[in-house]
Amino acid sequence: MVFLEFEKPLEKLYEQLEKVKEVGADGVVDMQATIDELEGRIKQTRRDIYSNLTGWQRVQLSRHPERPYTLYYVEQMCRKFVELHGDRCYGDDKAIVGGIGSLDGQTVVIIGHQKGVNTKMRQYRNFGMANPEGYRKALRLMKLAERFGFPVISLIDTPGAYPGIEAEERGQAEAIARNLFEMAQLRVPVVCAVIGEGASGGAIGIGLGDHVMMLENTWYSVISPESCSSILWRSWDYKEKAAEALKLTAEDMKGFGIVDEIVKEPQGGAHNAPEEMAKTLKRQLKKAIAAIQEKSIEQMVEDRIEKYVRIGPVTHAS
Structure with a gap:
């Protein structure tokens, strides 16, 4: 198990539990009472830790190395899935995946x-930071969904769009802007879920939808706490303060009207019970799609545009 900085009390209890279990395995001394006591303390400690998480702690949870990613959810939710590759312009971006799947008999894109689940795969996936061809691939798949009337599901988990010079040369900003323009008018249901990090244009580039949900321990913001800290204080040392000031948690986003729903995670985070998390996410995605499909296409598109027009009201001083 991988423990985060604020989970150190849990780590110590787990270490004690393992030692006690080793002693009990010898069969010389009955350690069951001690095991039960430690397991009870672990449950209580976990409840205490996760009952009042700070913004920065939720950021840490969203980046947990064992947290499930898009392809895990796809594998768990879809009986059939065919991945499609390439943007038909430049190449295939490994940081964004997509394809056609069957969600309990309903075809979706x-x-x-x-x-990526390890160091080698993270390098291969560019740590989830997409180049322009990734957003153009996503748009190609969305237009394919529109052509055949398939709902679109978007799973967001990125520290941001790739900021390299080659990405800028190939039109990073235009690719993201084009996606926003097209997604606003897409004539099929679009449901988005932030499953980890939701940073900047890298997230919104596939994140404009009829219904937007966030998992409980995720974040959504124009900038990461570290980058915000480096700009304002010329140092990463104030990242915790920046995380609080940015108001980037799921509860904050729900309060601002930017997201529509918060999906509860298993206690300790999605990585503690990934199969349970996948079932919960699947249930909420199906529910959201069904609600959107009750509308006419014209009403759906109108409501989607109006939803984003309402975000960020400005009050003028008299």
Whole structure:
């Protein structure tokens, strides 16, 4: 198990539990009472830790190395899935995956960021930071969904769009802007879910939808706490303060009207019970799609545009 900085009390209890279990395995001394006591303390400690998480702690949870990514959810939710590649312009971006899947008999197009499950795969996936061809691939798949009337599911988990000079040369900003323009008018249901990090244009580039949900321990913001800290204080040392000031948690986003729903995670985070998390996410995605499909296409598009027009009201001083 991988423990985060604020989970150190849990780590110590787990270490004690393992030692006690080793002693009990010898069969010389009955350690069951001690095991039960430690397991009870672990449950209580976990409840205490996760009952009042700060913004920065939720950022840390969203980046947990064992947290499930897009392809895990696709595997768990879809009986069949065919991945499609390439943007038909430049190449295939590995940071964004997408394809056609079957969600309990309903055909959907699923698009999402993929970070990679180990160091080698993270390099291969560019740590979930997409180049322009990734956003153009996503748009190609969305237009394919529109052509055949398939709902679109977008799973967001990125530290941001790739900021390299080659990405700028190939039109990073235009690719993201084009996606926003097209997604606003897409004539099929679009449901988005932030499953990890939701940073900047890298997230919104596939994140404009009829219904936007966030998993409980995720964040959504124009900038990461570290980058915000480096700009304002010329140092990463104030990242915790920046995280609080940015108001980037799921609860904050729900309060601002930027997202429509918060999806509860298993206690300790999605990585503690990934199969349970996948079932919960699937249930909420199906529910959201069904609600959107009750509308006419014209009403759906009108409501989607109006939803984003309402975000960020400005009050003028008299």
